[in-house]
Amino acid sequence: MSGTVPSSEAHARLQGVTRVYPPAAGHPAVHALGPVDIELRKGEFFAVVGPSGCGKSTLLEVLAGLQPATSGTVEFEGRRVSGVVPDNIGVVFQEDASFPWLTVWDNAAFGLRRSGAAPTEVRRRVDDALAFMGLRDFARAYPLQLSGGMRQRVCIARTLVLQPRLILLDEPFGALDAQTRLLMGEEVLRLWRRTGASILLITHALDEAAMLADRVGAMSARPGRFIEVIETGWMRERDSTIVREPAFAEITGRLWDNLRGESMKALGHSSMAAE
């Protein structure tokens, strides 16, 4: 399977992208990523899975413009990405990035206010985003009064109000329990359908990737490269009940076939991986 599609459909593109962290404080240089070639289609849901430390988050940050690529080119909507996060890209991080000193409402409004939107527009979009994320009743609460899952929803709402055309999710549910992750996954699917945005999801959970994505890219151990990109073939209207589908088990199993050896390499069991 290939990770590339015809250029006319490409929303974002990475070509020959590598990322090498330079030596620092007595530590040698680390080749974290690549070379990676991948094209994200407009409006698709693309998930990336791979062993711990394989460069998944580095891939996301390079695509977002948060880190420079050491070599290769990154493009978003036909424009080169280098050092600055392009407009219309929203990022939700694994860590809790809510602002504890602001209410849920003010958290959601943060970016929109900074963009200079009119107060009425801010109110409309924030109210809408909070309602969509099920946070309307908590608009006046402070983040630390909420659960971890709700705080991540606050961060998603803060991204949502800016109406980005590409949403990058860096293991946003990594700290949540399995049931909450499934439900949060459904919310992300709703969000994806409603906004029409393209989504790149970084996750370590194979089932999450198999359930949510149109395509899943399986990465090798560091330096991360795409071993295989799997088309899931799900319909756009879907939810967590697809975990009962035989195809779901098949996709998850195939991802695990790809990743078992790589995960062992990442753990340092190279001889077992060769078996």
Place this chain on the structure above:
Amino acid sequence: MTRIGRIRLLVILTAVAALEIACRTDLIDRRVVIPPSEMATSLLRILASGAGNEDIVRTLGMIAAASAISVILGFALGLLIHALPRVRAALDPLFATYYAVPIFIFYPVLIAIFGLSLLPILLIAVATAIVAMIIATLNGLDRVPRVLSKVARVHHMGALATAVRLQLPAAAPYLFTGVKLAVSYGFIAVIASEFILAPAGLGRQIADAYADFDNRRMYALMLLILIIATVVNTVLHAFDLRWAERRGRKIS
């Protein structure tokens, strides 16, 4: 008032009542300690006469000035040192041992240099308080989650906007701890300096009353300082509590 608050108040009132009874029944010699009620009436007389106003204003003004300078300068230095890791590495041992050294021993040196004026008191108070603010600033900035700088870049925020809109609020609880410590240290340093050697001020008035065996005046002024320090700390604590509740942080 909370149950714990009522218990605290009860403990204080019980202690004051016990002292009152002990003094009134000569269990404690009045030449050593006078009853709290006499301290209070004596204080009211001093305040009503206006005799101590100049000293009160002078001392409180010095505390306010020393605290403000320590907080503002300490914060600025904290920001600067945080941005310069090598300078910080050089200064860290000094900060770690700063309060193990009695800074107060330099007070006579400052008097010798600047004379018996307000300046030596201000300098010794700032020298005592400022490092608490520097350490609190460094501590606060160290604890700003790194993800916030990524969020700032996603929102196209410059260095100043990131510092003011994200880093400062994120570090605020630690900065506020620095403010509380700076005010407390400022209070102690000003009163102690006046007590040792100063032309005027509440500390000097207490020292004079002590030298004159004027227990009523001495205890009245001590009570005044206790009340002012308690009120200032209560106000600061209330602010801290409000912040803590807002952030979901529990403090006692």
